[in-house]
Amino acid sequence: MPEPSDLIVVGAGPAGMAAAVTALAGGLRVALVDSGTAVGGQFWRHPPEHARAAIPTEDLHHGLREYRALCDALSAGRAAGRLDLRLAHHVWSVVREDGGFAVHAVDRCRAPRETAVVLRAPRLLVATGAYDRQLPFPGWELPGVLTAGGLQALLKGGGVAAGSRVALGGTGPFLLPVAVALAARGAEVVAVCEAAHPRAWLRHPGPLLRNPGKWAEAAEYAAALARHRIRLRPRTAIVEAEGDDRVTAVRIASLTPDGTPRAGTEQRVEVDAVGVGWGFAPQLDLLVPLGCALTDSADGNAVVAVDDGQRTSVPGLYAAGETCGVGGAGLAVSEGRLAAGSVLADSGAAPGRGRRRRSAVRARADGQRAFARAMNTVHRLPAAWPAWLPDETLVCRCEEVDAGAVRAARADAGAHDHRQVKQLTRAGMGWCQGRMCGPAVHCLVARGGAYAPAERLVATPVTLGALADRDA
Amino acid sequence: MNEIIIDGEPLPFVEGQTVAAALVAAGRIAWRTTRVGRRPRGVFCGIGVCFDCLVTVDGSDGQRACLVPARPGMAVTTGEGDDA
Ligand SMILES: Cc1cc2nc3c(=O)[nH]c(=O)nc-3n(C[C@H](O)[C@H](O)[C@H](O)COP(=O)(O)OP(=O)(O)OC[C@H]3O[C@@H](n4cnc5c(N)ncnc54)[C@H](O)[C@@H]3O)c2cc1C
Ligand code: FES
Numbered sequence: 001m002p003e004p005s006d007l008i009v010v011g012a013g014p015a016g017m018a019a020a021v022t023a024l025a026g027g028l029r030v031a032l033v034d035s036g037t038a039v040g041g042q043f044w045r046h047p048p049e050h051a052r053a054a055i056p057t058e059d060l061h062h063g064l065r066e067y068r069a070l071c072d073a074l075s076a077g078r079a080a081g082r083l084d085l086r087l088a089h090h091v092w093s094v095v096r097e098d099g100g101f102a103v104h105a106v107d108r109c110r111a112p113r114e115t116a117v118v119l120r121a122p123r124l125l126v127a128t129g130a131y132d133r134q135l136p137f138p139g140w141e142l143p144g145v146l147t148a149g150g151l152q153a154l155l156k157g158g159g160v161a162a163g164s165r166v167a168l169g170g171t172g173p174f175l176l177p178v179a180v181a182l183a184a185r186g187a188e189v190v191a192v193c194e195a196a197h198p199r200a201w202l203r204h205p206g207p208l209l210r211n212p213g214k215w216a217e218a219a220e221y222a223a224a225l226a227r228h229r230i231r232l233r234p235r236t237a238i239v240e241a242e243g244d245d246r247v248t249a250v251r252i253a254s255l256t257p258d259g260t261p262r263a264g265t266e267q268r269v270e271v272d273a274v275g276v277g278w279g280f281a282p283q284l285d286l287l288v289p290l291g292c293a294l295t296d297s298a299d300g301n302a303v304v305a306v307d308d309g310q311r312t313s314v315p316g317l318y319a320a321g322e323t324c325g326v327g328g329a330g331l332a333v334s335e336g337r338l339a340a341g342s343v344l345a346d347s348g349a350a351p352g353r354g355r356r357r358r359s360a361v362r363a364r365a366d367g368q369r370a371f372a373r374a375m376n377t378v379h380r381l382p383a384a385w386p387a388w389l390p391d392e393t394l395v396c397r398c399e400e401v402d403a404g405a406v407r408a409a410r411a412d413a414g415a416h417d418h419r420q421v422k423q424l425t426r427a428g429m430g431w432c433q434g435r436m437c438g439p440a441v442h443c444l445v446a447r448g449g450a451y452a453p454a455e456r457l458v459a460t461p462v463t464l465g466a467l468a469d470r471d472a
Numbered sequence: 473m474n475e476i477i478i479d480g481e482p483l484p485f486v487e488g489q490t491v492a493a494a495l496v497a498a499g500r501i502a503w504r505t506t507r508v509g510r511r512p513r514g515v516f517c518g519i520g521v522c523f524d525c526l527v528t529v530d531g532s533d534g535q536r537a538c539l540v541p542a543r544p545g546m547a548v549t550t551g552e553g554d555d556a
Contacts, residue, residue: 035520037541042519048541051488111540112532131521143502143514150518153538158493159486162501162515245512246501273501397516397524400508431523431534436516460520461534 005031005084007343008103008119010091010286011127013041014329015321017070018336019125019343024077026344031084031119032074033091033105035460039074040067041129041321042149043329045156055159060181062217063329089117090460094124094286100316106466114466123316123343126287126304127336130280130322133301133439135170135385136403138393139241139250140276148178148277161185163273167250169193169238170277171379176221176232178275183228190269192225193236193252195259195278196379204374210367213330237261237382238276247274259382278381280326281439281451285459287323290314294452297325299376300439302452308362309342310335318343327372334365386444395444396437398430403444410445418442419454428454431461476546485542492518492525492537503527503537503550510552 007023009016012034020032032039037048044067047055058064077083088109095102100122107115132147139145146154146162148170154160165188168175179189201208208215225232233252239261240251249270253261282303284294293313295305304312304319312319320339321332341358391404409415409424418434418441421427427441428434433456434441442451475482476494485494492515495503502512504526516524518538525537528549537548 035539047488051486054487055489108539112529112535131517131519141511141513143512146515147517147522150516150538153518154493154496154515158489158497160489160493160497162496397513397522400506400511431526432521436522463532 005029005119005121006347006349007031007123007125007340008033008101008121009125009127010034010094010103011041011129011321012036012039012085012087013127013129013321013332014043015129015332015336015339016041016125016127017074018333019127019320019340020077020083021070021073022337022340023343024073024082026340026349028344028347028349029082029084030077031086031121033086033089033103033119035088035090035108037088039071039085039087042153043332045153047157047159057156057159059184060156062177066333084119086117086119090462091286092458092460092462094126094290096290096314106460106462114463116466123318123347125318125320125339125343126323127319127321127332128283128286128323129332130282130326131435132277133279133281134276134436135278135381135443136389136393136395136437136440137237137239137241138390139243139247141394141397142241142243142247143245144243144247144272145241145274145276148175148275151273151275152178152181155181155185159185161187163187163271165190165271166273166275167191167193167238167252167269167271168275169195169250169252170279171195171381172277172279173218173375173379174277175275176225179230180221180224180228183224183230187273189228189230190271191250191252192230192232193238194232194234195237195255195382197234198232199234200378201374204377207367207370207374211371214371238274239266241274242268247271250274255382256384259384260388279376279379280322281435281453282323282326284323284453285456287312287317287319288453288455289457290317292317292319296450297376298373299326300381300450301326302450308338309345310339311342311346325369325372326376327368331365331368331372334361334368337361338365381443389444395440396425396427396430396434398432398436399426399428401425401427401437406441406444416445416447418445418451421445422454474542474544476542476544476548478548479550489542490538491527491529491540491542491546491548494542495537505552
């Protein structure tokens with residue numbers, strides 16, 4: 001049985017890994033918990049350790065030098081007995097207890113078998129990341145239509161391309177690595193539909209100049225797209241997916257600047273898979289029930305409010321990475337370091353890194369945030385989407401509620417947020433608890449303001465059996 | 473040979489893949505129908521958030537295929553409904 005931890009970090013993505021490594025360097029005992037079978041999160045998603053030879057994915061990754069350095073430091077922490085790494089542990093609830101936190105998880109390393117586990121520590125850092133944000137369109141429920149991140153997760157985690165002729169759509173720079181990774185695995189990427197116009201980036205020279213690495217990355221993607229003859233279509237969108245039992249074609253249209261499909265520009269393209277993503281929605285399930293304050297971020301999401309040291313409004317609770325606003329893996333790493341620095345300062349431990357080092361990380365994070373703000377301005381959700389979406393389109397995938405029903409809830413019953421729509425239509429009441437349809441319902445009915453997810457008391461389904469034999 | 477048993481039929485997988493990855497690699501992108509509209513579904517988000525990929529694994533229903541690592545001999549049943 002490992003000794004009690006000073007800090008629990010939930011989420012072993014770029015933010016959580018960096019935080020754990022900084023806290024270990026400062027002498028703390030750390031528990032790092034993740035539902036996945038390997039550390040790395042979404043950006044550095046890998047097959048489990050023992051399967052790396054069977055599923056080679058190195059060529060699909062970026063920034064592996066930093067990943068390896070973080071992995072090495074985590075291994076050293078484990079060897080020294082100061083890191084309690086819990087993979088395949090799904091955290092379903094976190095509660096405040098005796099001035100600290102109790103983290104309730106189920107160990108699913110022999111899934112579907114579940115064992116309940118409770119970890120306790122005086123301080124908690126939540127770095128649970130984000131998931132793809134979706135705007136429904138006719139046919140998006142057909143098999144073969146995936147989130148862009150889902151395509152990427154299959155590639156990076158399992159070495160699998162979900163189709164051989166793939167169209168991508170939505171908005172944001174994330175569509176580019178997905179296109180390149182698919183091509184690297186032999187898929188033909190027939191279209192990358194970007195709702196924004198990349199030219200809009202020219203209006204934000206400051207953030208670009210402050211982040212020269214992003215230029216290099218963009219140039220790398222441009223070269224890879226050219227090499228694979230992949231066409232990026234600016235200001236276009238996938239407006240429909242066709243097929244009976246699975247997707248067989250998409251309809252692509254040019255967009256006006258407000259995001260309305262231009263009449264007469266539609267093109268039909270045959271595909272066997274589709275990837276769509278409109279940025280990301282932060283995963284706040286563990287944070288909202290703890291009562292920490294939220295704030296609006298520029299991309300239309302509510303995110304956790306933190307101070308300049310990543311402290312939330314709840315004492316002893318810290319947050320880092322995309323829970324605090326979507327800004328990419330580099331920013332997540334910086335925020336993880338800053339959060340752990342605050343944990344060290346607040347717990348009276350000697351800071352592992354000097355003050356100079358910390359202000360350098362802070363400056364770096366500021367630059368990365370400026371870039372994220374520009375990204376969110378350029379790659380906005382199309383304002384006209386709620387107006388053109390046909391009534392018959394399924395909005396809630398779980399309960400199969402269509403756009404017409406959501407609109408009726410607004411027109412007839414005066415619903416103006418996704419919680420009221422849920423009560424009236426069942427949208428958001430199914431298995432995913434509104435994680436998929438929440439942002440879309442918000443766009444359809446809300447009068448402005450950021451999308452804040454509903455409070456969910458259980459972050460992952462958990463069996464009664466596992467609860468009954470919990471070692472609490 | 474690494475195989476899981478899908479609805480009684482063996483399906484090869486590569487060590488490290490999830491049940492969903494093994495299915496998709498074999499060209500199966502849909503494996504259940506929805507409760508209300510009887511519409512086909514398979515993997516959508518790929519990371520455990522959407523619940524489109526539900527299967528029954530070794531008798532436990534409601535399992536997300538995109539999260540469950542495939543293991544030799546694992547019995548997976550696919551099919552109807554998401555509220556079983
Ligand atoms: C599917 C997907 C794929 C992506 N791929 C790329 C890519 O290829 N390139 C790119 O530039 N950006 C990608 N992104 C964007 C990416 O989210 C960020 O840039 C980066 O990974 C954010 O780091 P993070 O540490 O904040 O969160 P994440 O990397 O998302 O890490 C969060 C971690 O928390 C864990 N977690 C969440 N909830 C729980 C819980 N309840 N219990 C236990 N563990 C939990 C997750 O398993 C995950 O490992 C992707 C995003 C998604 C959603
Ligand atoms: S594909 Fe979304 S939960 Fe498995």
